[in-house]
Amino acid sequence: MPSVGYGQAKRYKFQKMLMGSPFQLVLYSSSDSVAQEAARKAFVRIEQLNERLSDYRDGSEINRLSATAGKKEWMAVSDDLFRILEISRKISRQTQGAFDVTVGPVVQLWRRALRRNHFPEPQELENVRKAVNYKYIRLRKRNRQVMLTKPSMRLDVGGIGKGFAADEALKIIKQEGISSALIDAGGDLTLADPPPGKTGWTVEITSGNGRDSTAILLLANVGVATSGATYRYLEHEGKRYSHIVNPKTGVGLRFHVRTTVVAPNGTLADALATACSVAGIQKSKKMLRRFPEAKVWLLEIRDGKQEEWKSIP
Numbered sequence: 001m002p003s004v005g006y007g008q009a010k011r012y013k014f015q016k017m018l019m020g021s022p023f024q025l026v027l028y029s030s031s032d033s034v035a036q037e038a039a040r041k042a043f044v045r046i047e048q049l050n051e052r053l054s055d056y057r058d059g060s061e062i063n064r065l066s067a068t069a070g071k072k073e074w075m076a077v078s079d080d081l082f083r084i085l086e087i088s089r090k091i092s093r094q095t096q097g098a099f100d101v102t103v104g105p106v107v108q109l110w111r112r113a114l115r116r117n118h119f120p121e122p123q124e125l126e127n128v129r130k131a132v133n134y135k136y137i138r139l140r141k142r143n144r145q146v147m148l149t150k151p152s153m154r155l156d157v158g159g160i161g162k163g164f165a166a167d168e169a170l171k172i173i174k175q176e177g178i179s180s181a182l183i184d185a186g187g188d189l190t191l192a193d194p195p196p197g198k199t200g201w202t203v204e205i206t207s208g209n210g211r212d213s214t215a216i217l218l219l220a221n222v223g224v225a226t227s228g229a230t231y232r233y234l235e236h237e238g239k240r241y242s243h244i245v246n247p248k249t250g251v252g253l254r255f256h257v258r259t260t261v262v263a264p265n266g267t268l269a270d271a272l273a274t275a276c277s278v279a280g281i282q283k284s285k286k287m288l289r290r291f292p293e294a295k296v297w298l299l300e301i302r303d304g305k306q307e308e309w310k311s312i313p
């Protein structure tokens with residue numbers, strides 16, 4: 001054990017596979033036991049959120065809620081599920097529906113298409129699209145109840161859940177008395193205070209344009225999320241389609257965008273990275289006026305031509 005003076009913080013690193021992603025925690029603490037306990041509780045919290053919010057898990061709270069769609073029933077839900085739906089609906093409004101957690105039926109259709117390597121039929125797309133719209137989510141704040149007003153609706157918080165979980169885990173870490181912390185959820189970062197004596201965490205961002213353009217930033221108390229490029233795609237007639245879908249058309253994005261967002265927290269960064277990928281550069285410019293505190297780096301390829309827009313310094 002290295003000898004350290006009283007109050008001198010050491011760097012700790014913990015990792016665990018959660019929500020299908022490697023979650024890595026970097027903490028600074030002067031005590032082994034405090035760091036270990038904080039990490040343990042943070043992982044437990046992420047696991048708890050996953051149990052509630054994963055649409056991959058049979059019987060998860062979110063899937064039980066989706067099962068009530070169109071039945072004219074209110075369902076009382078956990079604070080976690082209620083809050084993530086409340087935030088998601090707000091971001092949907094602010095992004096004119098580019099971000100929409102009711103994309104579940106469309107995402108399911110694409111997942112199936114991917115497994116069978118068969119492009120969805122236009123009629124199938126048309127059918128599922130009818131159940132997609134954030135306006136079909138009704139929320140009653142007073143008793144935390146939710147009603148899904150259209151049959152066949154299905155919620156999918158895959159575009160915001162990792163950021164939300166990281167924010168919640170950071171809260172736990174802070175409650176344990178640690179203020180300098182970083183969470184890396186499969187490349188999406190959520191940062192608390194910088195390491196002791198530093199002005200920020202050194203974060204390297206690449207545009208993903210193949211020319212290795214990078215920005216090195218010193219950041220703290222923000223979320224950094226990237227969306228777009230992925231190894232999960234469907235190829236059809238020589239075109240690739242992403243797992244991110246345009247809620248209006250029901251079609252997976254063509255492989256032409258990649259977005260990195262720096263925002264005041266992980267939840268917003270995650271959701272906006274997905275939303276900007278759907279919106280593309282032109283619409284994102286307008287959309288982001290509503291989020292003056294968010295910075296983005298967007299890469300778009302259209303007709304073989306590459307365009308970039310960057311408000312990240």
Ligand code: AMP
Nearest residue numbers: 098099100101158159227243244245274
């Ligand atoms: P991300 O990697 O954060 O961009 O999230 C992608 C995931 O979000 C997908 O795998 C879907 O589960 C979900 N998703 C896809 N399209 C959208 C959309 N337009 N709005 C919200 N969530 C989406």
Ligand code: MG
Nearest residue numbers: 159270271274
């Ligand atoms: Mg996202």
